[in-house]
Amino acid sequence: MELRNPLSKYQLDVLRPRPLVVDFDWSDVSGGNLLMGICPAGHLIDKTVIDVSVPFDGSLQITVGDSVAQGRLQAASDNVPDEVGRYEARNDYEYALDTEIFLFFPSGIPTIGSGRAIVYFD
Numbered sequence: 001m002e003l004r005n006p007l008s009k010y011q012l013d014v015l016r017p018r019p020l021v022v023d024f025d026w027s028d029v030s031g032g033n034l035l036m037g038i039c040p041a042g043h044l045i046d047k048t049v050i051d052v053s054v055p056f057d058g059s060l061q062i063t064v065g066d067s068v069a070q071g072r073l074q075a076a077s078d079n080v081p082d083e084v085g086r087y088e089a090r091n092d093y094e095y096a097l098d099t100e101i102f103l104f105f106p107s108g109i110p111t112i113g114s115g116r117a118i119v120y121f122d
Contacts, residue, residue: 038098073091
């Protein structure tokens with residue numbers, strides 16, 4: 001007897017969204033922000049990660065948030081862009097509506113550096 005899941009792939013993704021992942025480097029900073037994706041309504045954001053693989057110069061600051069609060073999920077004080085490392089911020093934040101999540105660059109003008117940002121959902 002073969003068991004089949006009655007839910008579609010889309011329904012499964014809504015119920016259990018994948019993490020938002022974006023790779024970025026020094027050339028992305030000039031735009032001021034980088035769209036990571038959408039957090040579906042009703043999902044709890046567990047944690048955000050900034051993983052710096054090549055250190056940034058130019059006094060760069062990085063935050064993760066939304067259009068209302070740029071540092072809602074990770075403040076600039078939660079990471080050190082000029083040092084290689086993995087910087088995590090624990091969140092227990094739930095968006096009531098589908099919301100765009102951004103990586104923000106509030107200050108700094110780097111000429112080198114790269115990393116990855118990840119937002120994990122429940």
